[in-house]
Amino acid sequence: MANVLVFAETRNGEVRKIGLEVVTAGRKLADASGGGEVHALLAGPVGIGSHAAVLGAHGADVVIVVESADYTQFARESLAATVADRVRAGGYRAVLLGFSAQGRDLGPRVAARLDAPITTDVTDFSVSGDSISVKHPGYANKVNMTLVITGSPVVISVRPAAFTATESPKAGRVETAQAAAPTGATVKVTEVKEGAKGRPDLGEASIIISGGRGLKAAENFKLIEDLADAFGNAAVGATRAVTDDGWRPHSDQIGQTGRQVSPQLYVAVGISGAIQHLAGMRSSRTIVAINKDKEAPIFKVADYGIVGDVLEVIPALTAAVTEARKGH
């Protein structure tokens, strides 16, 4: 039996989707370790404790609420110190986080502070005795690795959407703890720039419309936006060629050195399908490609391809999708 501490990530006073996924992953790890408890750390600005119930509903036996005025922004050093303090005090077998912007930052900090081994971007795991085997796509998703991590405690971060947040009601007994004060110099947030409203994040979107250099000019991304709107709640992505040219921000880049996504539907518009782009999207469930060159490598991975000029095909596709979705 071994207890697991999960970091229930919040932003802007809300629990993030990955936060619930990590609770589900923690439940799985605790159950596989002989039925330990899941303790969820819910840290955020004053008032964040009001979200404790949803963590209990997803399988947290205990919710440790840490409220601090400093947590209106991402106070990385304090959060890392707080998590590490809880692990030392609680004797946990493992700490789970999300492999998100926050979790990528915090995981190695917590591991270094605890001198604990860490594996990141994990899609699944199994426990056998003293060691935990994790699945982790390495080489930019080109080689699936199984890593064995030994010792206790260990730090594991899980890939967003690898675990589906599932209700599994537990007591969710609320405890409170203090935010740890960081020692030494810290990173200060001077500004948060919110992105375009009304579009889901690339990592969470079930549909992504992505544009490449074949769109010819920045203003033609309007066609991509329109198609995304026609599908409803779709996100917009881009290739590095496009982000390098400043047509879109780097945060929209999909691929080996950009975001790694696997939506239900990925529509590649005017994208050649370079190996570094494929590294970020080839695990999408359905891939559609529109390209004027029938030899473009993107067609090798596309379930459905249309050979044609995107400037002509996309507006017509937008109209057809809008029509097909009437009544939704």
Next chain:
Amino acid sequence: MKIAVCIKRTPDSESRFKIAASGAAIDETGLKFDIDDFAGYAVEAALQLNEKAGGGETVVIALGPDNVQESLRKAMSMGADRAVHLKADASPPDGIAVAKALAAELKGGGYDLVLFGKHAFDTSAGVVGTATAELLGVPCVTAASQLSVVGGKVIARRELEGAAEMVECPLPAVVTIDEGVARPRYPSLKGIMAAKKKPLESKSAQLGPIRVTASKAELPPDRPAGRILGEGIAAIPELVRLLQTEAKVI
């Protein structure tokens, strides 16, 4: 500024991979190797920061077997001043162990800034830079997509999901480099010649216990061969039909 950049030697990201006979690693025969992508951006960022400041020193550090010296020479041919090779049989998948060895080397080195890649291509882990910063006890900006140093302060941008944050911290500091900061220059012929004479120090790495090991490596299943539905707008009705009936996304 005195800047250190930790670089890893990894297979070229365009490679087609095969699994080694052990079943737990890739088969390295015939693969091209280079500085890992994000660490290459970091080398370029360091060179540009010192060029802008009109002076300073850029030191590159790599842990691994003797062949990492190729990557160190390449970084020096781009413009780094000297190199340190931390000898080990391999760079293990245990990021904390690697961080300990790098921190031992960096500690007391008097560096104003230490740069890393956001993650290495092979491990795709994103552990070593941040963990090294923690071990050194200096602030760390992770995954910077913009970076400048002004008046003894690091000013950077980080991409979040659907947002970005502007951050700052005092030097000395560690920054891990994301897409957006810099693209590595190509070494000039003059740079390649000069690099041959630049100092490269080699010593053994202090890795400590290895607690993360690879037990299996597998290639992901191939996608079923794609199909082209047709040409131009004439193919749209069929596409929409398939998205409704087969893919079930409309």
